[in-house]
Every structure is written in C-alpha cells, then in structure tokens.
Amino acid sequence: MLRRQIPATVACLVLAIIAPFFSGYAVGVLVHLVALAIAAVGLDLIISRANMLSFSHAAFMAIGAYVSVILMRNGWEFIFAALVGIASAAIAGFLLAIPASRLSGFSFALVTFAFSAVVTGLAAGSQLISIAGGESGLSVPPGKLFGLNLFNPHTLFYMALVLLLATMLVCTTLIYSRTGRAFRTMKESEAVAVALGVNVAGMKIGVFALSAGIAGVGGVVLSQALGAISAPTFSLEQSTILVAAVTVGGLGRSLGPLVGITIFVLLPEIFQGLQDYSALVFAAVFVVTLIVAPNGVVGLVTSFPSSVRQILARKGEGPGGFGTQTPSLSSDNSSKVAS
Amino acid sequence: MTGSILDVRQASVHFGGVVAVDEVNLAVGAGSTHAIIGPNGAGKTTLLNAISGLVPLSGGEVLFEGAPLNKLRARQRARLGVVRTFQNPALIDALTVRENIQVGLYTQTKSSSFEEALGLPRALRREREARARADAVLEELRIPVEGSTPVGALPLGLRKAVDIARAWVAKPKLLLLDEPTAGLDESEIGEIESALARVKGEISVVVIAHHLDFVMRLADEVTVLEFGRVIANGPPTEVRSDPAVIAAYIGAADDD
Known part of the structure; x- marks a missing residue:
C-alpha cells in the first residue's frame, strides 16, 4: 500500500532539496503550488474514489483561510486558529453533504457549484464586511509555529510540504483500508455496497467532510503564503481549476494532484505575456490532455513503459501473440492464477 | 414452516x-x-x-x-x-481478489475510519485478520485464484466466484x-x-x-x-x- 506513495514522496523530497536554492519569490510560488496541491489531494479523493464531483473546494479553502485569519487577527495563536479553520471547512463540508448526499452525478455537482457561489458572495459582500473585509479582503498576520516565523517563505514552504505529505499519506492509507474499500465499492454500485452493510449516505457525508477539511488545510497554507486574502482568490474559477488540475494530473494517481496543480500554477508563470488569454491556455491544456491522455499526465507516463514492452513483445512473438489464455474456474488448485 | x-x-x-x-x-x-x-x-x-x-x-x-x-x-x-450477491458482481477491478473479499467483512471489522486513516495499531491488526479470513474463504470454497490477483484480470466465472466469496466471508x-x-x-x-x-x-x-x-x-x-x-x-x-x-x-x- 505505502509503496504507492513512493513517487509522491520522492517528488516532495526533490522539492525539499532544491528549495533552498530558489529565491523568495520562487519559493512563494512553490508554497502557492503546494497549498493548492493539498486541496487537490482532497478533491481527488472524492472524485476518483467516491464519484463525487465537487466545484466547491476553493470555497472550503476560503472557509479554512478566512476562519483562521479572522481568529489570528483577534489574537489567536496560529496553530489553534488553523485547527479551528480546518475544522470549520470540514463541518461546512459535512453540512453541505447531508442534503447533497441524496443526489448523484450532475445534480450533486450543481449543488457544490451553488455553494461555492454563496461562499464567495458572502466573503465579498457587504453583509459580513465587518468580519470578512468585503471586496478588499483581509490582511493576514504572519503566523508562528513552534517558534518558527511562517513569514519566512522557506519555513512556510517546508511546513506546507510536510502537510502535503501527511495529507497524501492519510488519503492513501484510508483508500486501502476497510473504509476505503467500502466507498470504492459504493462508487461501483451503491446497491452492492448497501447490500454488504455499508451506510452509503453516511459514507458519502464522511468522505466529503474529510475532503473539505483537507481543502481547509490548503486554504490556511495559502492565506499564509499570500499575506492577504480576498474572495477572488477562492472563486468558482479556482474550484474549476482544481477539478481541471486533478483530471489533467490523473485521477486516482498518487502524483496526479501535484502534477496537475504544477501544470496549472506554472502555466501563468510561463505565459505571463498572455494574461488576457490565460483562460484559453487553460482550456487548451485541459482539452488536449483529455484527448491525448484520458488517464491524465501521470497515467500516460506510467503506462508508457508497459506499452513499449507490449509492442516489443508483439514483435518477438510474431502474429500469434501471447498470453491470451485466461484463467478458468474449472482448473484445479494446482493451476492457481498467478498474481 | x-x-x-x-x-x-x-x-x-x-x-x-x-x-x-x-x-x-x-x-x-x-x-x-x-x-x-x-x-x-x-x-x-x-x-x-x-x-x-x-x-x-x-x-x-x-x-x-x-x-x-x-x-x-x-x-x-x-x-x-441477510447478505446477497448480484447478477453484476460490481467488484473493484483495481483491487485484488483478497481486497474485494475483505469488503464483505465491512460490518464485522471493529475499527474506526479515523484509526484506519492514521494506520493505528488496532486498525492494522484488524486488517491483517481480515486478510487472513479472506484467504481462508478462498481455500474453503476452493476458488482457484491467488488472493493477490487483480480482479480486473479475471474471467466472468471467477468474478462470480469472488462475488460469492465476498458474501460468504461474513458468514x-x-x-x-x-x-x-x-x-x-x-x-x-x-x-x-x-x-x-x-x-x-x-x-x-x-x-x-x-x-x-x-x-x-x-x-x-x-x-x-x-x-x-x-x-x-x-x-x-x-x-x-x-x-x-x-x-x-x-x-x-x-x-x-
């Protein structure tokens, strides 16, 4: 199970090793990337394993960010403010999922879409202006964690990286646990899951709340990276980019969220001159990836060696092919199917 | 009656x-x-x-x-x-035969999702027990397939057998x-x-x-x-x- 985590762990280690050689600005971009990757890991969990398409994950990031920042501005220590912010995002996910878990597919996605609009509307609107700062948003007090100043981009980066690794580890452990198998069965067929004793509605609510909480972690990290937060940072567009990123990276692949977010964070950096056309670039990347690599960039790369092996094997075997014999139930125990 | x-x-x-x-x-x-x-x-x-x-x-x-x-x-x-099987087994192709059978033990495994997500000792112990139970059912029903075989590689006959094992494992x-x-x-x-x-x-x-x-x-x-x-x-x-x-x-x- 944990070996599936090796590629992502190696990627994080590489980032950790090269980070000291980067400028403050570049590390700031990396923190931004890691914060979004954390939220993307949570989003990938529900899309790829539980078939729940969410357009509200930037809104959960907003809840984590706004709650922690508001508490810090009221004198709370960063660690406690962050924990309450993350819990708030999880609770919001829990409350949203209670009615939404009765829906599926397109209807579920629409509800999350509406939720996102409500959250960003509240954050930017005049109703909560005294708390959330309206359109101008809030400045973020620099946090301190165990005596370390998170205002330092390198310190913040390493904290973010540890959180990303921990999040990926928790998600992988869960996916291959009893609970994970249950919600993966639910994805295949809710009737089968129910008939095996799984509380499908409870499972959906639980996994969605966890996913929202993880997005909240991303939100807290992002708020520290930006130094100021406002509603557009967590807009519906951001939620859509998260969905696009996990799809482009490769749904259900441990490296998928990180690779997808890297592509979508680095693209604007690379195409700075095309600001007005950035949406076109995003759309083009999304469409081309879906056509060329339906299993995402990671899926394409990981399937490449086996495709080459198959082509080489076909050449070696001739037109007859190989390995076409499938195991039969009628064979005896001595001819067990090899794994 | x-x-x-x-x-x-x-x-x-x-x-x-x-x-x-x-x-x-x-x-x-x-x-x-x-x-x-x-x-x-x-x-x-x-x-x-x-x-x-x-x-x-x-x-x-x-x-x-x-x-x-x-x-x-x-x-x-x-x-x-009261446990049942279906005409379409709806097994998880990405998982192994053993892992699919373990789904049948969902209601009988006493560990919380929290313990499982953090990989705490009790959850790991229960996981080992469930794995052993799934292997025992393969032997009991004499299903000619290794527990570590991915379900996606199985023909229909074995898929049906794994479906029965998944229901049977919960006794x-x-x-x-x-x-x-x-x-x-x-x-x-x-x-x-x-x-x-x-x-x-x-x-x-x-x-x-x-x-x-x-x-x-x-x-x-x-x-x-x-x-x-x-x-x-x-x-x-x-x-x-x-x-x-x-x-x-x-x-x-x-x-x-």
Missing part, C-alpha cells in the same frame, strides 16, 4: 401499474437451499430485492428468524445476516444468490455448484438460477414464479414433473 429462517408472506411489489411480485409466499428452512426459478420477467430478482430490502414491499411481509424485516433498511438487514445466516450461473459455461457452473455444495447445510441459501440441472442437483426446495405469482413449490423432483411448470418454464425452454 416450523424451523424456517425466512418467511415471505403475501409479498407484493408494484412499480406503478406493473405488478412485479404478486402475493408470493415462501418459506426457507434453516440450513436449506431454496431455489427460485421462472422465465425472464417472472419477478425473481424483484423478490430477492424485496427480501434484501433494496425495493420496498407494496404489500405483505418478510420475516427473518420470526422478526419482521419490512421496516429495516438493506444495510440493517445485511448486519442481521451470513441467509445468503441470497442472484443468478450465480448466468453467462457461465458448464465447467464454470460445475465449480460454482461444488463451492456451494461444500458449504451446504452450514447456512440457508436462496438462489435464483436458469440452469435447471444446477437447481435440481443443489436445491432442497424449489419455488417457480410466473408473472410474479407462485405457480409451483416443493422438492425439485416434484416441481420438475409439475404440468404447470413444464408448460410455463421447461416447455418454454424446450421450445427454444
């Missing part, structure tokens, strides 16, 4: 104006194998769905060990020991099998039959099947449905010679 584990009394299921199951009575003895047969559209799967709680009854009642099930949801019935009191032989060749049907014969008498089984020889060899009692109604009920030899059954079912098969 005295000693029956399942009593279906005057059970009806209506879908709008369509009567799928019409006042069906059925009694399954403890430890017996009860087959339900009938032509396509006779209401067999709908009856199984009603027993397992996936569709509500429009009338009548279902008693399990003497207690009514009507107000219990499907997952609550599963926790009581249910009543096992409902929906068309376990559909789409299988003779040798695969023979293997499914052997697996069920090995555990016969240990639990009660209700099985829907089209394959008459399979039913006649395996079942202690057979109920025949046509247009949602029971047209015959009794021991296999008796049912096979029933003129109504010959006309409605066997005759139709001969016509084919």
Whole structure:
C-alpha cells in the first residue's frame, strides 16, 4: 500500500532539496503550488474514489483561510486558529453533504457549484464586511509555529510540504483500508455496497467532510503564503481549476494532484505575456490532455513503459501473440492464477 | 414452516401499474437451499430485492428468524445476516481478489475510519485478520485464484466466484444468490455448484438460477414464479414433473 506513495514522496523530497536554492519569490510560488496541491489531494479523493464531483473546494479553502485569519487577527495563536479553520471547512463540508448526499452525478455537482457561489458572495459582500473585509479582503498576520516565523517563505514552504505529505499519506492509507474499500465499492454500485452493510449516505457525508477539511488545510497554507486574502482568490474559477488540475494530473494517481496543480500554477508563470488569454491556455491544456491522455499526465507516463514492452513483445512473438489464455474456474488448485 | 429462517408472506411489489411480485409466499428452512426459478420477467430478482430490502414491499411481509424485516433498511438487514450477491458482481477491478473479499467483512471489522486513516495499531491488526479470513474463504470454497490477483484480470466465472466469496466471508445466516450461473459455461457452473455444495447445510441459501440441472442437483426446495405469482413449490423432483411448470418454464425452454 505505502509503496504507492513512493513517487509522491520522492517528488516532495526533490522539492525539499532544491528549495533552498530558489529565491523568495520562487519559493512563494512553490508554497502557492503546494497549498493548492493539498486541496487537490482532497478533491481527488472524492472524485476518483467516491464519484463525487465537487466545484466547491476553493470555497472550503476560503472557509479554512478566512476562519483562521479572522481568529489570528483577534489574537489567536496560529496553530489553534488553523485547527479551528480546518475544522470549520470540514463541518461546512459535512453540512453541505447531508442534503447533497441524496443526489448523484450532475445534480450533486450543481449543488457544490451553488455553494461555492454563496461562499464567495458572502466573503465579498457587504453583509459580513465587518468580519470578512468585503471586496478588499483581509490582511493576514504572519503566523508562528513552534517558534518558527511562517513569514519566512522557506519555513512556510517546508511546513506546507510536510502537510502535503501527511495529507497524501492519510488519503492513501484510508483508500486501502476497510473504509476505503467500502466507498470504492459504493462508487461501483451503491446497491452492492448497501447490500454488504455499508451506510452509503453516511459514507458519502464522511468522505466529503474529510475532503473539505483537507481543502481547509490548503486554504490556511495559502492565506499564509499570500499575506492577504480576498474572495477572488477562492472563486468558482479556482474550484474549476482544481477539478481541471486533478483530471489533467490523473485521477486516482498518487502524483496526479501535484502534477496537475504544477501544470496549472506554472502555466501563468510561463505565459505571463498572455494574461488576457490565460483562460484559453487553460482550456487548451485541459482539452488536449483529455484527448491525448484520458488517464491524465501521470497515467500516460506510467503506462508508457508497459506499452513499449507490449509492442516489443508483439514483435518477438510474431502474429500469434501471447498470453491470451485466461484463467478458468474449472482448473484445479494446482493451476492457481498467478498474481 | 416450523424451523424456517425466512418467511415471505403475501409479498407484493408494484412499480406503478406493473405488478412485479404478486402475493408470493415462501418459506426457507434453516440450513436449506431454496431455489427460485421462472422465465425472464417472472419477478425473481424483484423478490430477492424485496427480501434484501433494496425495493420496498407494496404489500405483505418478510420475516427473518420470526422478526419482521419490512421496516429495516438493506444495510440493517445485511448486519442481521441477510447478505446477497448480484447478477453484476460490481467488484473493484483495481483491487485484488483478497481486497474485494475483505469488503464483505465491512460490518464485522471493529475499527474506526479515523484509526484506519492514521494506520493505528488496532486498525492494522484488524486488517491483517481480515486478510487472513479472506484467504481462508478462498481455500474453503476452493476458488482457484491467488488472493493477490487483480480482479480486473479475471474471467466472468471467477468474478462470480469472488462475488460469492465476498458474501460468504461474513458468514451470513441467509445468503441470497442472484443468478450465480448466468453467462457461465458448464465447467464454470460445475465449480460454482461444488463451492456451494461444500458449504451446504452450514447456512440457508436462496438462489435464483436458469440452469435447471444446477437447481435440481443443489436445491432442497424449489419455488417457480410466473408473472410474479407462485405457480409451483416443493422438492425439485416434484416441481420438475409439475404440468404447470413444464408448460410455463421447461416447455418454454424446450421450445427454444
């Protein structure tokens, strides 16, 4: 199970090793990337394993960010403010999922879409202006964690990286646990899951709340990276980019969220001159990836060696092919199917 | 019936104006194998769905060990020991045979999702126990496949066998099998039959099947449905010679 985590762990280690050689600005971009990757890991969990398409994950990031920042501005220590912010995002996910878990597919996605609009509307609107700062948003007090100043981009980066690794580890452990198998069965067929004793509605609510909480972690990290937060940072567009990123990276692949977010964070950096056309670039990347690599960039790369092996094997075997014999139930125990 | 584990009394299921199951009575003895047969559209799967709680009854009642099930949801019935399989097994292709069978132990594994997500010792211990139990069931049913084989690589016969193992692993009191032989060749049907014969008498089984020889060899009692109604009920030899059954079912098969 944990070996599936090796590629992502190696990627994080590489980032950790090269980070000291980067400028403050570049590390700031990396923190931004890691914060979004954390939220993307949570989003990938529900899309790829539980078939729940969410357009509200930037809104959960907003809840984590706004709650922690508001508490810090009221004198709370960063660690406690962050924990309450993350819990708030999880609770919001829990409350949203209670009615939404009765829906599926397109209807579920629409509800999350509406939720996102409500959250960003509240954050930017005049109703909560005294708390959330309206359109101008809030400045973020620099946090301190165990005596370390998170205002330092390198310190913040390493904290973010540890959180990303921990999040990926928790998600992988869960996916291959009893609970994970249950919600993966639910994805295949809710009737089968129910008939095996799984509380499908409870499972959906639980996994969605966890996913929202993880997005909240991303939100807290992002708020520290930006130094100021406002509603557009967590807009519906951001939620859509998260969905696009996990799809482009490769749904259900441990490296998928990180690779997808890297592509979508680095693209604007690379195409700075095309600001007005950035949406076109995003759309083009999304469409081309879906056509060329339906299993995402990671899926394409990981399937490449086996495709080459198959082509080489076909050449070696001739037109007859190989390995076409499938195991039969009628064979005896001595001819067990090899794994 | 005295000693029956399942009593279906005057059970009806209506879908709008369509009567799928019409006042069906059925009694399954403890430890017996009860087959339900009938032509396509006779209401067999709908009856199984009603027993397992996936569709509500429009009338009548279902008693399990003497207690009514009507107000219990499907997952609550599963926790009581009423477990079923499906025509389409809906296994998780990305997981191994062992992991798929472990899903059947969902209700019996005592660890929380929190413990599992953090990989705490109790969750890991329970996981090891579940893995061993899944392997033991593969041996018990003599399913010729390694536990570590990805399910996506299996042919239909083995998928059906893994589906039965997934239901069997929880040691249910009543096992409902929906068309376990559909789409299988003779040798695969023979293997499914052997697996069920090995555990016969240990639990009660209700099985829907089209394959008459399979039913006649395996079942202690057979109920025949046509247009949602029971047209015959009794021991296999008796049912096979029933003129109504010959006309409605066997005759139709001969016509084919």
